[in-house]
Amino acid sequence: MAGIAAGAGRRGGDVTEAEVAKVRRMLLGRLYGRAAPAEVVGQAAAVAAVEAVVRQTVESGEGNSVVVVGPRGSGKTAVVQQALAAAGSGGRHHVVRLSGFVHTSDGLALRDIARQLLAAQDAEGAGAAGTFAEALAYVLGVLRAADGGVAPVVFVLEEFDQLAQHPKQALLYTLFDMAQRAQTPVCVVGVTARVDVMDLLEKRVKSRFSHRLVHVHGAASLEAFTDIARTALHVDGDSQFARQFRQRVEEILSTPAVAAHIAAVYEIDKDARQLLQLFAAAVARLTAAEPLLCLEHVQRSIAHEAASGKMRVVGGISLLELSLVVAMHSLVRGGSSKYNFEMVYDEYKQFMSRHVIAAAGGGAMKIYKKPVALKAMEALVALEVVRPAGLSVAGPTAAAAGRNDLLAGTAAGARAPKEYRMVQLMLEPAQVLALMADRTDVPVVIRRWAQQ
C-alpha cells in the first residue's frame, strides 16, 4: 500500500500540472454528477427507451411525455442525460431543466424556464404576463419568433413528485397539455424516485400524461456496480499517464478493503452516489507531483464512511451522563417509552443507593445532586441523544424550531418546568450496550446495570 503511494510519486513526474488539473476537473465532474458519464453502466434499455421518446420529439416534432422512475442513486439522471446527448446530436432543440427541490412554486419554475430559454433577454416580459400558461405561451412565442420556426423543447423535470405537490399541478397540466397539442413540439421527461408517482397526478393531469414509465433499477450485480466506479474514473488516452492512471484505478478497486466496502455498499442500498464519493477525496488531491489516485485517501474515506456518527458523538460523554443514559435505558426496559428528568433521576438515585452504597467504599462512585444531574441531562439534550417526546415532526420548520430549544419545550408539555418535560432516549438498547463496550472507564456496576 505504501509502495503504491511511493511509486506514484516517482512515475508521475512527467505530467504537467495543467494536464492533471484537467483530469481532476473531469473526474470530479463525473463523481458529483455534474458531467455526463462516458457511459451509463447497465442501463442500456432505459437509455434506449428515453432516447426513442426524445428522438420522436426532436426529429419528427411529436409531443411526448415520459417519467423515469428508480430508487435514489440508481442513475436516473445519468440515463436522461445520456439519452438527451444521444438523441439531440445536431438537433436544434432546447433543453429546459427544472427541479422540484429548486422550483418550489410555479412562478419560480416559469421564471427559470424563461431564463433558460431566452437567456434572460426577455424574462421580464414573461413575468408580467398573467397566468402560468399565458406566460409560458409567451415564452414559447418569443422563442418561436427568434428561431423562425418551431424548435422542439425538452423539459427535464427532476424530482417530479415534488412538482406534483404544487397546488393544482398547473405546471404539469400545462406542460402535458402542450405535449398533447400540436403547436409546439414539447417533450416532458420527469425524473422521480417514487414508484407511486402515477397516484400523485390529478385526474386531468393523469389523462394528459402518456403513461409512459421507464423504470431504472440499481446495478444488477456486484461487478456492474464496481464498473460504475471504473467508468467514472476512466481516463481516456494512450499516454503513459493515462495508462498508469487506469492501472492504478484497477489496483485500488481490487484492494480487499476497498472491494469489501464496495460490496457492503452494494448490499446495503446500491447507491452509486455513495460509491463515487469514496473517490472524491482522492481525486481532489491529484497534483502534478502525485498524479495518480492514492489508496490511502480512499481508505480514509472508507473509514470515515464506516464510522457511526452517533456513536462518535456519544462516545465522549461523561460518566454521569452515561449513568443517566443507562437509567433511561432501564426505564425503557421497564416498559415506559417516555419519561421526564425526575423519573430518570429517581431511577438513577435508586440504583446508586442500592448498589453503589451497598458496595461500600466504592470511592469513585458518588450520587450527584439533582441540579448537577439536570445539567448533565441538558447536555444530553443538546447532543440530541435525548429528545423531547411527543414532538411530531410536521415539517422542516417545526423540526428546526424544535431542535434549538429542545428542553425549553415545543410540544405538549411546553409550559411544564423542565424537570417534568417528557423525553425520549434516541438510542436503541443494542447501541447502549455498544457504548459500554467501547469504553474502558465504565465501572462494573454500571456495566452490569446496563446488561440486566
Place this chain on the structure above:
Amino acid sequence: MALRSRQGKIANRLSKASRPRQARRQQSSTHDADADVTVEWGQQLDPQGNGSASTSSEAQTPTVRRVTRQSGMSNKVFYRSVIVNGSEYCLGQAVQVKSPNDGDPYLAVIYKLWENEQGLRQIVARWLLRRTEMYLGPKIAASLNDEPAEVFYSNADDLITPEMIIGPLQVVSYATFVKTQASSPASPKSPSRRKAASAAAGATVRFCRRYFNEQSAFIGELDWDVFSKDNRLLDPSVDAELFKPKDKRPIGKDAAVKAGRAKAEARRNHSSTSATPRSRSVKSTSTSKAKRQRLDDSAESDDDASDGGSDYEDSKDTDDIYESNIPATPSRPGARRATISRTPARTRQTPSRKTPATATKRRARLRDIQLPAVNAAIQKRASRTAKIAKDTAAGNMSVYEAARSQLHVAAVPDTLPCREDEFAEIYGHLYTAIEERNSMCIYISGVPGTGKTATVHETIRALNENVEEGELPDFQFIELNGMKMTEPNQAYAQLWQAITGNRATAKHAAQLLEKHFSTPSPRRHTYVVLVDELDLLVTKSQSIMYNFFDWPHRPHARLIVIAIANTMDLPERMLYHKVSSRLGLTRINFQPYSHHQLMTIVQSRLEGCIAFDADAIELCARKISAVSGDARRALDVCRRAVEMVEAEWKCAKEAVKPGTKRTQSNTNSQLVLVTMVVIDHAIKSMYASGHIAAIQNASTQQKVFLVALRAAIRKAGIPEVPLGDVAFVHRQLCQMHDLLLPSYEQISKICAQLGASRFILAESSLLDVHQQVRLVIAEDDITVALRPDPLFNKIATS
C-alpha cells in the same frame, strides 16, 4: 342647436303585431298606450347636484295613466318628451348618450319614454351605429367605405335612463350633409381638410343614409329626410317594413337558403339510415314532424314577436324538442327540466302560452330553424373525415410513422367520431342563441378524455363557417381554462382582456366586466365564453362562478357561457344554490366512451393503415373502456404498440440488410402487424405498477428491511411500528442468516431510501429510532417478488 320644439300632439299608436324583437319589458304595454297628452316630465331628471329647477310636484303629474290590459303589473306611463338639464328631448330625436368609459358618446334615437310602476324613468333608445360599432362579416365590412360622420339606423334597442343623455345630435340625410359641407366656408375640396372639418363638426352633425338590421346583419338604403319627417320612424309599420324578420338575407340569397334547407332535409333523410341508433331517433322523428308542420310566415313572425328576448324560454324549448323526440334515450340527468319563467309578470301575462297547440307550434318552428343547420354541419363533418383518411393514405411516411402521428393525441381530427349527438346538441343551442342574440349557459360534464373540449372547439369551427357564409351574425369565441390560471380571480382579467384587449388587474376587470354587461351599448357583440375546468374556479364565496353565470342573465349582455367540468353533479354538490340556479338547466353529459366507440375512434384514425390487426384494436378498446373510457389512453396504448412493433421491425430489417437486397414486396411481407399480444404487452407496460420489479432489483439489505418490517407489523398487530423495532428484527434476521450486520445508521439510511421510493411511509428521520414506519406496498407484492430468491425463501420458512 338641434333641439326640436315640442311636437304636435300625435297619437303615438303602437301596435303589437309583427314587431321585431325588442327589449322584453316593453312588450307587455306596447299596444294602444297612446300618449296623446304629453307632460313636462323633465325638471326632476336633472342629474343630482345641479338640479336647481327640480320640483317634485311637477314630475308627479302624469295626465294619462293607462293600465295595460294584459297585465295588471305593468302600469307604464308614456311620455312625449323629457327634459334633462333644462333641454328638452322628444320622441324620435337623436341624442348623444354617455358611454360607460367616457369615450366617444353613443348615438341613439329616442324611441319611447316611460315611467314604470316603480317610478323608474326609462327610455328605449334605438342605436345609431357608427361604422366601427357594427360587427359585420368581412365581406360586408370591406364593401363599406369609412365615413366618420356616417351613422346607421339600426333596430338595436336598449333601455337607458334619462340621466345618460348628454346632449342632442343632429342627424341629416346624406344629400343635406354634402350640401352643408360644400356651402360651409371651411370646407375646401381637398378630402383631407374636409375630413378634418367633418370631424370637428362631428360632435353634433351626422348623416344617415343606410339602416342596419342587427338580426341579419343586413344593410339597406334609407332616405333620412323622408324617414324622419313627422316622426315617421316612430311608426311601427315603417319599422316592420324596414326590419322585416323574413328579410333576413339580401333578396337573392333567400332562394338559396330555401334550396339549402330542402337539400339538408334530403340529406337528413338519407343520413338517418346510417346514423347511430341514438341520433337516428332524433333525426327521423324530427324530419317527419318538420315536414308536416311547415309554418306560414305570419304564424312564425307572430310567434317570433311574442317570444322575443327570453333566453330561458328558448333554451327550454330546445330541450323540449330533444325530450319529446327521444323517448327511447336513456334519460339524461340534464334533461329533467322545470318550466321556469324569468319574471312572475311574464307568467301571468301569457297564461295561454302553455297550451299544447302553441307549444307544438313553437317547437316545430325551432326545429325548423335549427335542425337543417345542425344536419348540414354534421354532413360537413362526415365529408371532412373522409378527406383526412385520404390525406393519410397519400402521405409518404412509413406505415408506422403515419400510424403513430395519426394516433397522437394532438392529431385531433376536425370531427370527433362518436360525439355526433353531443355536437348536435351544443351546436343547436349555440346556433339558436347566436342567431337570436340571446344569452345562455351550458354546462358540460364528463370524465377526462371524453372529448368535451374538442367537441366544443369543433362546434365553434362549424359556427364560424356559418358566420363566414353569412348565415349567422358574427360572434367572438373566448377560451378560459381554470387549470391554467394561477388563481381563480384571473378569469376576470383574462375575459376582460379577450373582450377589449386591455389589461387590468383581476379586481378592476371584475368591475369593468360588471359594467360592461350591465350597461347598454351599441357595441354589442355576442361572446361565446368557454370556461374549461370549471371546478377550479370554485372559491369560498363562489363569486366568480356567480358572476359568470349571472352576466348572461343581464338584459344588456350577449354572453353565452359554456362551462366544462369533470363531475356531473358539480352544481348540486359544490355550488351554492344561487350559483347553480343561474347556471340553468342546459346540461350535457359526455358519457365515457364505450368499447364500440373507442374502436370507431381508433379505426377512424387508422383508416388506410395496414399495420393493425382488427382484433388488436378491439382488445385495446375493450380494455380501456373497462377501466376509464378515456380516448387519450386508448390512443396512447395503440401508439405505444406501434412503437413496439416498429422497433421489432427495425431490428428485423437490420438483420436482413447485410444479406439480401430487399424488394418492395419483401418489405411489405415483412411488415410486423400489431396483434393482440402486442397490445396486451403495451397495456401491461403502461399500467404495471412496477413495484415487483423494483423490489426484485432492490439491494439485499433493503429486501431484508422489507421482510423485517412486515414481520414487525405482524407482531405488533398494528400497521405502524417504530423504526427501532424494525431495526431489531432486521439485525436478528441478518445474524440468523449470516448476512452483513448493518449498523443502526445504515438501517436508518435504508429506511430513508425505501421511504423516498414510497415502498414504505416513514416519519421524518429526525425522529431516528422512534419514527413510525408503515408499509405502503401490499404485503403480497413482497411475497411474490421475493419468492424466486432462495435466500428469502429460507427466511420466509424459518
